[in-house]
Amino acid sequence: MPKYWDPEIEKMPAENLKKLQERKLKELVHYVYGHSHFYRKRFDEHGIRPEDIQTLEDVRKLPFTFKNDLRDNYPTGMFCVPNSKLVRFHVSSGTTGKPTVVGYTQKDIEEWSVCLARGFTSVGVEKDDIFQVSYGYGLFTGGLGAHYGSEKIGATVLPTSSGSTERQIELMRDLGTTIIACTPSYFLYMIETSKKLGISVRNDTKLKMGFFGAEPWSEELKKRIEYESGIKAYDIYGTSEMSGPLFTECSEQCGIHIWADKFLVEILNPDTEEPVPDGETGELVITTLTKEALPLIRYRIKDLTRKLSESCRCGRTHPRITRISGRSDDMIIVRGINVFPGQVESALIEIPEVGNHFMIIVDRIGPLDSIKVQIEMHESAFSDRMSDMVKLKKKIGGALKSALNLAVEVELIEHGSLSRSKGKSKKVIDKRKI
């Protein structure tokens, strides 16, 4: 039997859900126009009045919002509430430019926690569970987000944050952690470290599931995590600007549920900015329907995904998005060919001799782009025989060539050579930009 946190909302007939969204969208445009200097100016520049928005489809009349808007209005220029109504800041650093600051009212924190409580409940998290939060705590939203969501359900939170990996694993074993939340790359590192400690995640701990996200990861990596640890791996998605981690897969594992009473999803062709048909890949654009401190109107997230609108087998009527396949801006172009790090991961993970870590290095030698992939080998795959290594390199090169349609230099490196990340992992070094 599927479990629900709030069955009335989660199973609301699609027609009613649409009406609810319409009402909230109308309220939202009046709210932002009345409370944010930024939105009032942006609407005025586009000749939009709140009254122009009467139906859900009218959302397309509204101007987009971008991460740069948050940066340009640093730190709190887009906020709709005075400081007295704020109870929290989170700050995301990003790789370029100014940080982005997100503010929360008490209601925003409550709604954020409810979104996660719904997702966690949908895969069976309960009061009895010991929920280890190994996302970073602090300015990053992962730690506190997962913390509040699991505490809302009444699970016992073990707030380890990321890092001190050996201690985390010992605590996991000693306190009987049943659920973990961290980046998929950090969990791989935990598995690796636990082996060194002589602790088997499968046999010596009570871990049964994990919520992995905050960075792109493939279906193949999910299978590898499940195979190596014996747990169920669920996808968890969100961005700091929307609040933090917000949405998860349900037990059917056929997409991530986006809570439509709080968020309006559009999937657009990034070039034409027109909606793509249901089920086709495009850029995720989100409008927050109920946030108070920092509502976002048609926020261009740049993550690529597909929308599945029909009801899920679990009974929930809210739309789903498929696993994020990349970002429209994480594509690297090498000799005119588009390469996504996710394609490299999917190709490599099919090869049993390959370990869990790789790094793509792009450079320009003379006029020509070069691409090399440094690949850690599986612990058991190293051979003293040169001919074995040459064969393996050829096999990997062939797999990458057919996945990317591009010749790639393969460098096999020893297990453990690449640095391990405790949070989001870095998969590309593009020396051309340095």
Ligand code: DLL
């Ligand atoms: O990473 C929030 C989060 C924390 C999500 C913990 C899940 C778990 P940001 O630091 O703002 O927020 O980064 C958001 O990370 O636009 C995606 O590109 C990527 N991302 C997040 N979750 C996933 C996922 C948090 N499940 C950016 N799959 C997003 C793929 C993800 N990419």
